[in-house]
Amino acid sequence: GQQLNQSPQSMFIQEGEDVSMNCTSSSIFNTWLWYKQEPGEGPVLLIALYKAGELTSNGRLTAQFGITRKDSFLNISASIPSDVGIYFCAGLHTGTASKLTFGTGTRLQVTL
Amino acid sequence: SAVISQKPSRDICQRGTSLTIQCQVDSQVTMMFWYRQQPGQSLTLIATANQGSEATYESGFVIDKFPISRPNLTFSTLTVSNMSPEDSSIYLCSVEDYSAGRTDTQYFGPGTRLTVL
Numbered sequence: 356g357q358q359l360n361q362s363p364q365s366m367f368i369q370e371g372e373d374v375s376m377n378c379t380s381s382s383i384f385n386t387w388l389w390y391k392q393e394p395g396e397g398p399v400l401l402i403a404l405y406k407a408g409e410l411t412s413n414g415r416l417t418a419q420f421g422i423t424r425k426d427s428f429l430n431i432s433a434s435i436p437s438d439v440g441i442y443f444c445a446g447l448h449t450g451t452a453s454k455l456t457f458g459t460g461t462r463l464q465v466t467l
Numbered sequence: 468s469a470v471i472s473q474k475p476s477r478d479i480c481q482r483g484t485s486l487t488i489q490c491q492v493d494s495q496v497t498m499m500f501w502y503r504q505q506p507g508q509s510l511t512l513i514a515t516a517n518q519g520s521e522a523t524y525e526s527g528f529v530i531d532k533f534p535i536s537r538p539n540l541t542f543s544t545l546t547v548s549n550m551s552p553e554d555s556s557i558y559l560c561s562v563e564d565y566s567a568g569r570t571d572t573q574y575f576g577p578g579t580r581l582t583v584l
Contacts, residue, residue, distance in 0.1 A: 358509060386571045397575035398510070399560050400468070405571070443509060447571050453498055454525075455562055455573060457509045 359444055361458035369466050374431040376442060376461040384446030387427040388455070389418050393440045401442075403427070436465050468492050469564045471576035479582045480550055487546045488579045494530035495540035497563065500573065501533070505556040513558075516543045550583045557581070 368374060378387070386405055390398035402413050404420035404427060411418055417430045427444055444458040460467045470493040480486050490499065501513040514522040514535055522535040537543045547554050557578045564574050 388572065390575075395578075397471075397578045399489070400572065400574055403572050435534060445510075445573075453500075453573070454512055454515070455500075455510075455561075457511075460509050 359446055359456055359458035361442075361444055361461050363461060364459070365462040367464045367466065368425060368434055371437060372434050373462045374434055374438070374463060375428065376430075377426060377428045378444030378446075378458045379426045380446055380456075381425070381447075382448070384448060384456075385423040385424070385442065386447040387418070387420050388428050388447070388466040389427070390441070390443045392443060392460075405464060431463075434463075434465050437464050439463060468574045469496060469562050471560060471562060471574060473576040473579050474491060475579060476577065477580040477582075479584060481552050482583055483551055485546055485548045486550065486581060487544050488558050488560075488581075490543045490545070492541045492562050497540070498544045499537065500561045501535065501543070501545045502559045502561065502575075504559060504578070506555070510559065513545070518532055545580065550581075552583045555581055555583045 359378050361382050372384045388403050389401045391401055402411050402418040407424045408422050409420040416434045419428045442461045445455040472491045474489045481494050484582050499516045502510045504510050512525050513528045514524045516522045516535050516537040518537045518540050532548055535547045559575050559578045561573045561575045
């Protein structure tokens with residue numbers, strides 16, 4: 356099935372740095388969701404975006420719904436060691452019975 | 468958000484056997500979903516499970532291999548049948564949560580890590 360392209364595939368950063376990652380699609384989505392998955396756990400919802408151009412924050416995390424509706428961005432400010440994990444974007448088309456399409460994931464490593 | 472639990476959390480099985488995974492939600496939900504996450508990969512939707520009707524399977528997944536039950540609005544099971552090592556994956560259930568008044572946001576259970584020898 357279709358997957359969304361996420362970049363970068365992995366990141367190694369130092370504690371305190373800001374992080375940016377993005378997700379792109381060849382088709383339009385009406386909802387964008389960002390999840391974080393830690394080893395041995397299920398994905399945890401971080402931010403949900405429902406409108407083109409929308410900018411939403413959750414603590415140090417900020418995500419944006421791209422104006423073309425074909426992309427989304429996630430920023431993490433002042434990273435800390437517990438930010439380590441895999442970040443997935445997921446998109447939803449209206450009228451597809453809530454079938455999420457997932458991105459390929461961005462693996463984040465934070466060094467002290 | 469809804470609290471989702473899965474049993475077992477992990478299992479090691481022999482090829483040719485079957486394993487049934489349970490998903491329990493603490494509130495009634497209309498739609499439940501089953502995903503597979505192969506090692507080092509992203510999530511792929513297996514099927515949508517609606518109460519009172521047969522599950523709807525995605526391309527590449529068939530009912531004989533992944534039978535699903537949905538006896539009520541808080542519970543579902545996924546069976547992985549006649550397992551082979553290629554079935555080694557994390558299996559996750561998810562639900563839509565209407566508590567925020569929306570139907571387009573999904574929450575995931577902790578997953579079942581399956582290893583087939």
